[in-house]
Structures are given as structure tokens and as C-alpha cells.
Amino acid sequence: xxxxxxxxxxxxxxxxxxxxxxxxxxxxxxxxxxxxxxxxxxxxxxxxxxxxxxxxxxxxxxxxxxxxxxxxxxxxxxxxxxxxxxxxxxxxxxxxxxxxxxxxxxxxxxxxxxxxxxxxxxxxxxxxxxxxxxxxxxxxxxxxxxxxxxxxxxxxxxxxxxxxxxxxxxxxxxxxxxxxxxxxxxxxxxxxxxxxxxx
Amino acid sequence: xxxxxxxxxxxxxxxxxxxxxxxxxxxxxxxxxxxxxxxxxxxxxxxxxxxxxxxxxxxxxxxxxxxxxxxxxxxxxxxxxxxxxxxxxxxxxxxxxxxxxxxxxxxxxxxxxxxxxxxxxxxxxxxxxxxxxxxxxxxxxxxxxxxxxxxxxxxxxxxxxxxxxxxxxxxxxxxxxxxxxxxxxxxxxxxxxxxxxxxxxxxxxxxxxxxxxxxxxxxxxxxxxxxxxxxxxxxxxxxxxxxxxxxxxxxxxxxxxxxxxxxxxxxxxxxxxxxxxxxxxxxxxxxxxxxxxxxxxxxxxxxxxxxxxxxxxxxxxxxxxxxxxxxxxxxxxxxxxxxxxxxxxxxxxxxxxxxxxxxxx
Numbered sequence: 005x006x007x008x009x010x011x012x013x014x015x016x017x018x019x020x021x022x023x024x025x026x027x028x029x030x031x032x033x034x035x036x037x038x039x040x041x042x043x044x045x046x047x048x049x050x051x052x053x054x055x056x057x058x059x060x061x062x063x064x065x066x067x068x069x070x071x072x073x074x075x076x077x078x079x080x081x082x083x084x085x086x087x088x089x090x091x092x093x094x095x096x097x098x099x100x101x102x103x104x105x106x107x108x109x110x111x112x113x114x115x116x117x118x119x120x121x122x123x124x125x126x127x128x129x130x131x132x133x134x135x136x137x138x139x140x141x142x143x144x145x146x147x148x149x150x151x152x153x154x155x156x157x158x159x160x161x162x163x164x165x166x167x168x169x170x171x172x173x174x175x176x177x178x179x180x181x182x183x184x185x186x187x188x189x190x191x192x193x194x195x196x197x198x199x200x201x202x203x
Numbered sequence: 204x205x206x207x208x209x210x211x212x213x214x215x216x217x218x219x220x221x222x223x224x225x226x227x228x229x230x231x232x233x234x235x236x237x238x239x240x241x242x243x244x245x246x247x248x249x250x251x252x253x254x255x256x257x258x259x260x261x262x263x264x265x266x267x268x269x270x271x272x273x274x275x276x277x278x279x280x281x282x283x284x285x286x287x288x289x290x291x292x293x294x295x296x297x298x299x300x301x302x303x304x305x306x307x308x309x310x311x312x313x314x315x316x317x318x319x320x321x322x323x324x325x326x327x328x329x330x331x332x333x334x335x336x337x338x339x340x341x342x343x344x345x346x347x348x349x350x351x352x353x354x355x356x357x358x359x360x361x362x363x364x365x366x367x368x369x370x371x372x373x374x375x376x377x378x379x380x381x382x383x384x385x386x387x388x389x390x391x392x393x394x395x396x397x398x399x400x401x402x403x404x405x406x407x408x409x410x411x412x413x414x415x416x417x418x419x420x421x422x423x424x425x426x427x428x429x430x431x432x433x434x435x436x437x438x439x440x441x442x443x444x445x446x447x448x449x450x451x452x453x454x455x456x457x458x459x460x461x462x463x464x465x466x467x468x469x470x471x472x473x474x475x476x477x478x479x480x481x482x483x484x485x486x487x488x489x490x491x492x493x494x495x496x497x498x499x500x501x502x503x504x505x506x507x508x509x510x511x512x513x514x515x516x517x518x519x520x521x522x523x524x525x526x527x528x529x530x531x532x533x534x535x536x537x538x539x540x541x542x543x544x545x546x547x548x549x550x551x552x553x554x555x556x557x558x559x560x561x562x563x564x
Contacts, residue, residue: 009498009507017494026510027273028549034269042261052259059261063269068276140256147253161218162253168220187214194245203248 008032015079023070030070034063037080040164041087047159048091049098050148058094062087077173084164084174088156095152139202146196154189161186209236213243217250501541503554511551511562522553522562532563 010018010032021029041062046055066073066086073082147155153175160171168182175182197203212229215221221229233239496507505512525532527546536543545552545563552563 009496013494013496017496021496021507021510024510026507026550027270030273031266031270034266038261038265038269039258042265043259046259055259056262056265060265060268060272064272064276067273139252143252143256158253162250163256163258168215168218183211183215183220186218187211190214190246190249191210193249197249197252198245202252203245 016075019070019073019075019079022067023073030067033079037083038063040080041083044084044159044164045087045091047144047147047163048088048152048156049094050144054094054098058090059087061090065090078170081166081170081174084160084166085176088174092152092156142200142202143197146193146200149196150189150192154185154192157182157185158189158193209239210242213239213246217243217246498548500544505545505552505554507550511553512545512548513553514555516555517553517560520560522560525561525563527563 010029013021013029013032015033015036018029018033022033038059042055042059045058045062046052049055049058062083066083073079147158150158156175157171160166160174161168166174168179168186171182172179194203209229209232212221212225216226216229233243498505498507498512504515506515507513525535532546536546539556542554542556545554554561554563
């Protein structure tokens with residue numbers, strides 16, 4: 005079996021080769037970052053189908069605009085930036101079209117079983133698994149209700165474990181803003197999760 | 204420290220983003236402040252809850268879908284002269300300058316025309332009149348001419364005749380009336396031709412070095428094609444655009460010679476392909492010395508170079524082309540079964556067998 009010779013090639017080199025037209029080099033970049041991008045987009049949008057479409061668009065767009073990548077930052081921060089912009093656009097379009105991006109917290113407060121009954125995975129699962137699923141959906145719903153900017157910072161920090169510096173690059177905002185948004189996101193989540201007796 | 208500041212510090216504390224001094228200060232406050240301890244604990248639990256969530260992974264077919272999408276809409280690789288950075292603002296300024304130049308030239312032509320037509324004794328010889336339709340300015344002037352009908356030789360001239368008449372001063376042929384005033388201003392063609400052939404070419408905005416097949420070339424050439432056509436006098440005179448085209452060609456040729464002579468380009472055939480748009484020549488050389496990307500098959504090393512796999516030892520020899528889809532290729536690889544896996548490789552492959560070099564495309 006052939007060893008994947010791209011594994012040992014640095015991101016920078018892959019970018020250069022991709023810029024020169026190598027689709028294989030770009031595919032290696034896709035392989036490296038597809039899961040991270042997908043998870044980030046999913047956590048921001050909150051819907052699997054939309055996340056799939058947006059994550060695909062991220063890589064297609066990145067490939068077509070690769071020549072504008074100057075190498076000042078790491079390639080993944082650039083990919084995250086594209087992902088976040090596309091995810092925001094999708095959220096905005098969804099809101100404009102009146103699409104419901106999940107179960108509202110109010111409905112959870114009134115009837116926590118809503119999550120189990122609406123979650124397509126949860127109906128026939130054993131009780132313990134159903135509870136885990138319920139908690140997951142509740143956490144995601146709380147996240148969905150955060151303002152976009154706060155949610156994005158929180159996702160990049162908590163799920164992707166990026167530094168404040170990297171987040172400020174991705175979101176094109178000062179470091180102080182990142183700190184402040186992260187603090188606000190945690191404070192709002194704390195209040196919501198306390199109301200739902202999760203904390 | 205205010206409460207909000209304290210909570211913000213807690214957020215930074217759990218993210219390990221505080222300096223050592225700030226951390227010590229906060230830790231001393233935490234020892235005394237129970238509320239602050241609760242805040243810290245709550246934030247930690249929130250993070251832990253969210254971190255415990257399953258990481259969503261892209262579907263298994265994700266990469267194939269991306270590839271299909273990219274193959275359907277391949278990226279246009281743009282070429283431009285190495286060492287020059289793209290300056291979009293400069294493009295705009297240059298375009299604006301061209302526009303101003305064109306307007307000025309047009310106004311100048313009109314003013315000359317207006318000044319001279321009043322002194323012309325116009326011949327209304329239909330046989331020598333140009334066939335081209337008049338410009339808007341000419342139409343305006345023809346209306347003025349209507350008021351001068353008594354001065355015309357044929358007072359019952361139709362509108363089309365008067366239009367033909369006002370077009371005459373644009374003709375490159377000297378007027379047949381012998382009126383000296385016609386010779387005081389040289390014909391337009393002469394004025395354009397007086398531009399010296401040997402003078403330096405106009406300063407380029409962002410000269411493209413790509414050959415004409417490059418998609419972006421036409422729209423970003425040093426002198427916009429529209430400029431050449433607009434600068435030419437109406438209808439018949441194409442000399443100015445020819446001159447500009449010649450100058451553009453000579454400039455490109457000089458730039459190409461310069462690139463070839465400076466050693467940035469290995470050969471004339473590959474001069475555009477090797478001129479990468481985002482790097483200077485020196486950077487390209489530095490990159491070429493980077494670590495090789497090697498694929499091994501049957502004891503052979505294939506090195507990834509210029510977007511194809513080349514068996515080690517290949518140094519530009521003539522190759523026999525093989526097409527992946529051709530029947531002969533299948534037969535070839537049935538006779539050379541150990542090499543058959545290269546049929547699955549996505550890029551072209553250069554390999555040697557039976558003392559000959561082959562290029563599988």
C-alpha cells in the first residue's frame with residue numbers, strides 16, 4: 005500500500021503547491037482541516053445539513069481565492085475566517101427566511117421532554133443515552149441563542165482551543181474585544197444554564 | 204477592581220491568558236472572595252460541559268465531494284510579472300488618468316473642429332463623401348451647418364449631404380478646395396503618427412507578462428484596448444491604435460527578454476508558466492530547494508515537480524505520451540503490470556521503462 009507522501013509536508017508548502025495548481029496538495033489541506041471546520045460551522049449554525057453545505061463551500065471558496073492568501077497568518081486561521089463569514093451569512097439568511105434553527109430555550113424550560121421527542125436520535129435510545137442526548141441538545145440550543153459574535157468567540161475558544169491572539173486575527177477585532185465577548189458569552193450561558201437547572 | 208473586571212479576569216484566567224502578575228493578583232483575590240470562587244467554578248463547569256460534547260466530524264464522503272466540486276470549476280491561475288506587487292488602487296488611478304486623457308483628446312478635437320468648420324468652404328461632392336455614419340458631435344455640428352446654408356454651394360442639400368460635409372475635416376486626405384486654412388491644422392492621422400516610434404513606451408500600470416492565452420491578460424494590459432480605440436479619430440483612422448498596439452507588443456517583448464536574460468526563466472517556451480504570480484524569482488528558487496515530496500513504487504522514486512510526478516533521474520528528456528483513457532495504454536500497462544498503480548494517480552506521471560521515458564497524462 006502506498007504511504008501518503010503528503011502527510012509530512014508542511015501546511016505552508018501545501019499552500020504553495022495548491023497555489024501552483026496542485027489539487028492533491030489542496031486535498032491534503034482539506035483532509036487536515038475538514039473536521040475542525042465542520043465542527044466549528046456546526047456549533048455556530050446548529051444544524052447538520054446546513055453545516056455540511058457551508059463546510060463544503062468553505063473549501064471551495066478557499067481554493068478559488070487561494071492566491072489572495074499571502075501567508076501572513078496560518079492557513080487554518082484563514083480557513084476559520086472563511087468558515088465564520090459563511091456561517092454568519094447562513095444564519096442571517098436563515099433568520100431572513102424565518103427558519104427555526106432549533107428548539108427555543110423557552111420551550112425547553114416549559115417542557116424539557118421536548119428535546120427528547122424532537123431529537124430524531126433520541127426516541128428509541130436507552131434512558132441514559134437519551135439523557136445525554138437531551139443535555140447535548142440543550143447545550144447546543146443555549147449556544148444557538150447567543151448573539152453571533154459571542155457565540156463565535158466561545159466556539160473558537162472552547163471547542164477549537166484557539167488562543168485569544170488567533171481569535172482576534174480570525175474575527176478581525178482587537179484582543180480586548182475577544183476577552184470581553186468571551187466573558188459575556190460565559191456569563192449569558194451561565195444564566196441560561198442555571199435557569200434550566202443544568203448548572 | 205470592579206466586579207465586571209474581576210469576572211473578565213476569571214475568564215482569562217481559565218483560558219491561561221493572564222500574565223504571571225495578573226494571575227497572582229487574581230489568585231490572592233480568589234482566596235478571600237467566595238463569590239469570585241463561585242464565578243470561577245461556574246465558568247469552569249460551563250467549559251467542561253461544552254468540551255464534553257461530541258466533536259462533529261465531516262462525513263466520510265466529504266473530501267470526494269470537495270474534489271468533485273473543484274474539478275467542475277477549476278481555479279484560474281493568474282500570471283503576472285514577478286517582483287511586482289498587485290496595487291489595485293494604482294489600477295484605478297491609471298484608469299481614471301486614461302479616461303481624463305481620452306476626454307481631453309476628444310474635447311481638443313471638437314474644439315479644433317468647431318474652430319475650423321466655420322472657415323471651411325465645404326465641398327458637397329457626394330462621390331468622395333465617406334460612408335460612415337456621423338458621430339453625435341458631428342450631428343450637432345451638422346445642425347449648425349443648416350443655418351449656414353446660404354454659404355453652401357448647393358442650398359437645397361439634404362440632411363445626409365450636410366452630414367457628409369461635416370465629416371470631411373476628419374478625412375485624412377487633404378481637402379480638395381485648396382483653401383489654405385485647411386492645411387494649418389495637420390490631419391489627425393499625421394498628429395498620431397508624429398508620436399516618435401523610438402521613444403519610451405508609456406508607463407505601464409501593472410504590466411502582465413502572461414501570453415495572450417491568459418484569461419486576465421486582455422483586461423489588464425498596460426494600455427486598455429478601449430483607450431486605443433477611443434483615442435483614434437472617428438471612423439476611418441486606425442493608425443493610432445496600430446501604434447499603441449505596436450508599442451504594447453514591443454514593451455512585452457522587452458519585458459520577456461529582460462526576464463529571460465536575468466535567468467529567472469529557464470526557457471522561452473516556459474516563460475509564462477514559470478512566472479508565478481505571488482512570488483519573486485528568488486523566492487521561487489528558495490522554495491525549489493525545499494524538501495522533496497516523494498512517492499515510492501516498485502523501488503522507484505517519483506518526485507512531485509511542476510504538478511506532475513517525475514521518476515528520479517528524469518531531466519527533461521523527450522517523452523512518449525500515454526493517455527490514461529487510450530486502449531494502447533491499457534495494453535502497455537498489462538505488459539508492465541508492476542507500474543499499473545500509477546494509472547490511479549491523479550497527476551501526470553513521467554517514468555522510464557525499456558530505456559525510454561513516458562509521460563502518462
